[in-house]
Amino acid sequence: MSAVRGEFSSRFGFIMAAAGSAVGLGNIWGFPTQTASNGGAAFLIAYLVLAFCLAYPALMAELTIGRHGQANAVSSLRKISNNLLQKRFAFVVGFGGIICAGLILSFYAIVAGWMISATLEPIATLVGSESSSTWLSEQSLSRNLIFTAGFIILTVAIISRGVENGIEKWSKRLMPALLTILFALIIYVMMQEGAMTGLKAYLVPDFNSILDPELLVSALGQAFFSLSLGTSVMIIYGSYISKKENLVSLGAYVTLIDVFIAFVAGLLIIPAMYVAQAQGVEIFSATGELLSEDTLVFQVLPALFDGMGTIGLFVGFAFFALMSIAALTSSISMLEAPVSYAVERFDLGRVKATWLIGTIIALVSFTIVLNFNVLFGLVIALTTKFSQPILGLMCCLFVGWIWYRNSLLNEIQQGCPEVASSLFWKIWPWYIRFICPIAIGLVFVSSLLG
Numbered sequence: 001m002s003a004v005r006g007e008f009s010s011r012f013g014f015i016m017a018a019a020g021s022a023v024g025l026g027n028i029w030g031f032p033t034q035t036a037s038n039g040g041a042a043f044l045i046a047y048l049v050l051a052f053c054l055a056y057p058a059l060m061a062e063l064t065i066g067r068h069g070q071a072n073a074v075s076s077l078r079k080i081s082n083n084l085l086q087k088r089f090a091f092v093v094g095f096g097g098i099i100c101a102g103l104i105l106s107f108y109a110i111v112a113g114w115m116i117s118a119t120l121e122p123i124a125t126l127v128g129s130e131s132s133s134t135w136l137s138e139q140s141l142s143r144n145l146i147f148t149a150g151f152i153i154l155t156v157a158i159i160s161r162g163v164e165n166g167i168e169k170w171s172k173r174l175m176p177a178l179l180t181i182l183f184a185l186i187i188y189v190m191m192q193e194g195a196m197t198g199l200k201a202y203l204v205p206d207f208n209s210i211l212d213p214e215l216l217v218s219a220l221g222q223a224f225f226s227l228s229l230g231t232s233v234m235i236i237y238g239s240y241i242s243k244k245e246n247l248v249s250l251g252a253y254v255t256l257i258d259v260f261i262a263f264v265a266g267l268l269i270i271p272a273m274y275v276a277q278a279q280g281v282e283i284f285s286a287t288g289e290l291l292s293e294d295t296l297v298f299q300v301l302p303a304l305f306d307g308m309g310t311i312g313l314f315v316g317f318a319f320f321a322l323m324s325i326a327a328l329t330s331s332i333s334m335l336e337a338p339v340s341y342a343v344e345r346f347d348l349g350r351v352k353a354t355w356l357i358g359t360i361i362a363l364v365s366f367t368i369v370l371n372f373n374v375l376f377g378l379v380i381a382l383t384t385k386f387s388q389p390i391l392g393l394m395c396c397l398f399v400g401w402i403w404y405r406n407s408l409l410n411e412i413q414q415g416c417p418e419v420a421s422s423l424f425w426k427i428w429p430w431y432i433r434f435i436c437p438i439a440i441g442l443v444f445v446s447s448l449l450g
């Protein structure tokens with residue numbers, strides 16, 4: 001074991017880091033496009049309810065496992081296991097989450113690479129370098145490999161500096177930058193023609209679709225993905241929280257920020273779609289359905305920015321910088337999951353472990369880039385559709401069925417004595433035992449059938 005474990009130095013630092021992990025492409029790209037294709041505000045309401053009623057309790061399960069274990073995901077799960085069989089199960093769940101995080105990072109880095117090249121493209125246009133601008137804007141092997149590698153190096157550089165000087169310091173810088181750009185863009189888009197129609201579509205619910213099972217399943221899936229559940233990340237971030245901290249309120253802040261940013265991103269993306277529509281870019285079919293979720297960010301919105309002239313260059317720059325920052329704060333958490341394990345299990349130095357794992361992940365990313373049509377969709381489906389819900393479910397089973405109720409509640413009570421007298425926390429272990437696994441199982445089965 002390494003001599004001194006890292007720890008977040010402040011509440012604010014933890015909240016920024018965990019919210020940074022949660023707030024990613026899932027919020028700024030996934031949530032608004034899902035909302036637009038699933039009945040607007042009805043999806044928003046379902047998402048809000050499910051995020052607080054199901055995803056928050058599951059997030060608390062993962063944070064509590066980590067804070068109790070004060071170790072990487074595998075060791076933390078082992079500490080609450082009572083026999084050899086359970087310890088084996090702990091390894092499967094913890095190590096499975098670590099692999100899942102690494103695989104998510106390997107496709108996330110490719111998408112983030114596109115975001116960074118799209119951020120640089122307006123700069124190349126502004127300085128008049130047409131050849132660079134064309135290279136940056138077109139899909140090519142060289143561009144994709146270079147920017148994927150660049151993004152992984154950036155992630156490695158932050159993680160190799162450790163918890164306080166790496167994760168915490170950079171999350172504290174990047175998250176406020178993300179919020180500033182997001183709000184500046186919203187103000188700009190709201191002033192354009194067509195924005196109000198978009199706002200109405202986003203905020204006025206069609207109550208007929210709110211109980212549509214497909215909508216509920218998508219909303220729950222989105223809530224779990226967005227809180228980075230089932231990837232060991234929240235276990236490892238939980239392990240860096242001091243015993244004096246109030247875990248209950250920390251988890252609530254993270255959920256609130258995650259939901260808030262998804263909501264606010266909707267205020268940007270959905271009105272922007274209607275602004276684009278007003279400017280003649282085709283977004284919706286004659287029956288009002290979103291034409292394509294995949295092309296929205298890389299074709300529809302850039303077409304909108306192009307139509308704005310020079311100011312569009314600045315808006316495009318800000319938009320893709322926002323996406324790149326959101327991706328970076330999530331990717332550092334995905335790398336921390338395997339790195340913390342390697343450091344503690346094999347007694348490797350942090351810098352060495354980070355570069356080693358970063359290199360392995362880069363090799364996986366390159367393999368995906370080189371076999372894009374076959375592997376890209378496959379890795380996304382494997383991690384987000386299968387592994388995340390299954391591992392998230394297993395974490396709930398661990399806390400609900402294996403961890404002794406008293407020891408579990410004792411852990412949460414440290415730093416939050418009110419838990420002892422709260423009805424919610426009396427019910428919570430049952431929730432984690434029955435309701436969360438059933439709900440996650442439902443999402444999983446429906447996504448298999450869907």
Ligand code: ILE
Binds near residue numbers: 023026331
């Ligand atoms: N939570 C992030 C997102 O919403 C990632 C999920 C890390 C796997 O994009």
